[in-house]
Amino acid sequence: MISQLVILWTDGLVFLLLLVVILFGIYASRKAHLRGPWRQVARSRVGVGTLVVLSFYLVVALLDSFHYHPILDKAGQEEGATATQSVEVISLFDGLVEGLRERQEKTYSAPLATRLYAKENIELPDGRVVRDFPRLAYGGAHLADPETEWLPDILKLSAVGIVKGLVVSLAVANLLIILLAMRSRRSFGAQGRAVLRGATEIPWKVAFLTLAFMLVLVFWSAELAAKYHLLGTDKVGEDVYYQALKSIRTGLLIGTLTTLVMLPAAILLGIMAGYFRGWVDDVIQYSYTTLNSIPGVLLIAAAILMLQIYMSNHEFDSLVERADLRLLILVIILGVTSWTGLCRLLRGETLKLREMDYVQAATAFGVSNLKIITRHILPNVLHIVLIAVILDFSGLVLAEAVLSYVNIGVDPTMNSWGNMINSARLEMAREPIVWWSLAAAMIFMFSLVLAANLFSDVVRDAFDPRLRGSR
Amino acid sequence: MTAYILRRIIYAMPILLGVNILTFVLFFVVNSPDDMARMNLGMKRVTPAAVENWKHERGYDLPLLFNESATGTGRITETIFFQKSLKLFRFDFGSSDSGRDIGYDISQRMWPSLAIAVPVLLVGLLLNITFALLIAFFRATYIDFWGVVLCVILMSISGLFYIIGGQYLVSKLLHLVPISGYDTGLGSVKFLILPVIIGVIGGIGAGTRWYRTLFLEEINKDYVRTARAKGLSETVVLFRHVLKNAMIPILTGVVVVLPLLFMGSLITESFFGIPGLGSYTIDAINSQDFAIVRSMVFLGSVLYILGLLLTDISYTLVDPRVRLS
Numbered sequence: 168m169i170s171q172l173v174i175l176w177t178d179g180l181v182f183l184l185l186l187v188v189i190l191f192g193i194y195a196s197r198k199a200h201l202r203g204p205w206r207q208v209a210r211s212r213v214g215v216g217t218l219v220v221l222s223f224y225l226v227v228a229l230l231d232s233f234h235y236h237p238i239l240d241k242a243g244q245e246e247g248a249t250a251t252q253s254v255e256v257i258s259l260f261d262g263l264v265e266g267l268r269e270r271q272e273k274t275y276s277a278p279l280a281t282r283l284y285a286k287e288n289i290e291l292p293d294g295r296v297v298r299d300f301p302r303l304a305y306g307g308a309h310l311a312d313p314e315t316e317w318l319p320d321i322l323k324l325s326a327v328g329i330v331k332g333l334v335v336s337l338a339v340a341n342l343l344i345i346l347l348a349m350r351s352r353r354s355f356g357a358q359g360r361a362v363l364r365g366a367t368e369i370p371w372k373v374a375f376l377t378l379a380f381m382l383v384l385v386f387w388s389a390e391l392a393a394k395y396h397l398l399g400t401d402k403v404g405e406d407v408y409y410q411a412l413k414s415i416r417t418g419l420l421i422g423t424l425t426t427l428v429m430l431p432a433a434i435l436l437g438i439m440a441g442y443f444r445g446w447v448d449d450v451i452q453y454s455y456t457t458l459n460s461i462p463g464v465l466l467i468a469a470a471i472l473m474l475q476i477y478m479s480n481h482e483f484d485s486l487v488e489r490a491d492l493r494l495l496i497l498v499i500i501l502g503v504t505s506w507t508g509l510c511r512l513l514r515g516e517t518l519k520l521r522e523m524d525y526v527q528a529a530t531a532f533g534v535s536n537l538k539i540i541t542r543h544i545l546p547n548v549l550h551i552v553l554i555a556v557i558l559d560f561s562g563l564v565l566a567e568a569v570l571s572y573v574n575i576g577v578d579p580t581m582n583s584w585g586n587m588i589n590s591a592r593l594e595m596a597r598e599p600i601v602w603w604s605l606a607a608a609m610i611f612m613f614s615l616v617l618a619a620n621l622f623s624d625v626v627r628d629a630f631d632p633r634l635r636g637s638r
Numbered sequence: 639m640t641a642y643i644l645r646r647i648i649y650a651m652p653i654l655l656g657v658n659i660l661t662f663v664l665f666f667v668v669n670s671p672d673d674m675a676r677m678n679l680g681m682k683r684v685t686p687a688a689v690e691n692w693k694h695e696r697g698y699d700l701p702l703l704f705n706e707s708a709t710g711t712g713r714i715t716e717t718i719f720f721q722k723s724l725k726l727f728r729f730d731f732g733s734s735d736s737g738r739d740i741g742y743d744i745s746q747r748m749w750p751s752l753a754i755a756v757p758v759l760l761v762g763l764l765l766n767i768t769f770a771l772l773i774a775f776f777r778a779t780y781i782d783f784w785g786v787v788l789c790v791i792l793m794s795i796s797g798l799f800y801i802i803g804g805q806y807l808v809s810k811l812l813h814l815v816p817i818s819g820y821d822t823g824l825g826s827v828k829f830l831i832l833p834v835i836i837g838v839i840g841g842i843g844a845g846t847r848w849y850r851t852l853f854l855e856e857i858n859k860d861y862v863r864t865a866r867a868k869g870l871s872e873t874v875v876l877f878r879h880v881l882k883n884a885m886i887p888i889l890t891g892v893v894v895v896l897p898l899l900f901m902g903s904l905i906t907e908s909f910f911g912i913p914g915l916g917s918y919t920i921d922a923i924n925s926q927d928f929a930i931v932r933s934m935v936f937l938g939s940v941l942y943i944l945g946l947l948l949t950d951i952s953y954t955l956v957d958p959r960v961r962l963s
Contacts, residue, residue: 453652453653453656454656456653457656457657457660458660459942460654460657460938460939460942460943461657461660461661461935461938461939461942462898462901462934462935462938462939462942464904464919465919465931465934465935465938466935468923468931469661469665469932469935470664472923472926472928472931473664473665473668475926476673476674476677477668477669477673479676479677480673480676561793561794565796565797568796568798569796569904569905572798572905573904573905573908573920573923574923574924575923584796588796588802591802592802595802595805595806595810600806605802609795609799612796613794613795613796616793616794616795617790617791617794620793620794
């Protein structure tokens, strides 16, 4: 089915990021000073619960990062003809929810509606023309008489979805309990009771409850979204639920890639400034003070304006690639505006570390600077990097919405919560008001940012011993 | 003190020069003025004469760094870098791409910006400190826990939502104040109330949580234990001792943003149609007026550096242990 993979710039970076995270995970699991705090995170109920929620977002974003040219439908083609590739680029996620992407209505329709938002002239079979809300092409199209069948159908679909979700989450929970029981050499029953009582070291009960909640939500929405427009449709009739799901990738990418892009510069320059001091320190301090003194929004605005000029003078293969380049530049610019804080922190920490006895001893033994930095300095500042990365995430997701609103965010053709909110501004003035685009963007964004905020609190408490006492 | 301030101002010069060079590179080197002209005049069918004309009207037809056709000092001064970038040091912003005097516009538009930013700052500060003190007073109880949870929830909501929701609820459903607009004098109050309230609410989550950590940090210190050991009541300890000492980081945190208040808030001003510097910037971004964006970048940097300077000075005023050198 998948014919030709398309690796966009940001896709590549996503995979790179994944690799970095995995490598860091392996590295951290071997070092006691990094493993300990992560254990503490795993023991925290909030930490585990939010991690489950975040992983759902992550899965959607990752699925949405495999892009390819789909093969056009072979039906109707002559036998033996080679399959032609579509010029459009879609992702694995698009392939999975094909129905959502392709079922376009004419214009707005409310969540779960069976009729359009606006009245139209409808020609009846006997030739008369009446002005009424026309039926949707797809939403609830399977109902013969929506007025009476709508509610029972919704309830039936919801029940089916919820039961499916419960069954799957029970199965997953049982599987995990079996694995846990095998690991701790207990009977299945004993392990299950321990989980239920919350007597396990890692709060599996919370994990299972969150998982069940999310799975029920997923199956329930999948069941309804297959027959209706769960969150309505937008001005051009696109499914809002699909848009909100697609926006997950944009939001997560901005939150994570920004830090990935800035990380090498921040670490390298921060440690160099603190370690070598003297003129190196002066130059680095000067450059980050200069960058820092430009208000972030204005720097982004200036850069995006320049990018627009560049784009208007160049041709692109597809809209997706064009949007992708803009996302990449945005991520880089956001990185440029936000690396200074981390750089300053690292410089300060390195200044402290280089006076430590073990570093002095290493210097006295004639160990090379490079080795001292990689052996003694870098491992001891990694926790600062980690906290900064996780703390920055939620702020960046929120920033995306604001920037897109000012038209200096992601490309207008790209699905993002900011663009959804931006379009909602005019929709709020309509009568009756079109609230679902705004609500969908807000709900998705809020749950992601809330989970990220709670999670980052747990991580910071685990890594920052100074704050541990005050909680 | 004067010597210190003077030295700091001299130190600030290279930074401003750096900002200047950066914006120069961004605006004139990455894309040539020709590209800008073509973009502004509309994409494809633009005659070279029109491009030249556009550039000439705005003074973009000069060479970038060195003018060979001029004589004497003109070789340096008759260039884009000198005319467009270095003149900013004299706060000579020149005219915008649409021909208006930027300096005049800024002086007119900073007042509406301040009319929102100052009340938001003051009311926000008062509320945040009150809530944070309250939470700190009930520390390690359910009030503390749920207070912090509420703060995190408030923080997690996008600022755009507060604005859209507030406008919808207060202006459209309840018809209490106009949705957007601005007036001079006292008439502006009815336009300013809603943006100020929304600005305060939007900042409560993060502010309260941050001040709470500051208070808790102080509460765990020795002098607080001594005060309690003396038999002082918790209220007195909190207000007399903790609040006073926690004010140092709070005040310096406020001082650093003071100059930037002039710049206004991009989002609030554009949503409420207030003719401040924030909406000025947004309009410039949307109409791709590079001269205005360039001026605002410079102005923002100057104000930021001023904020840093004020912070250092305020440290010496509130904390006698700090000496300037």
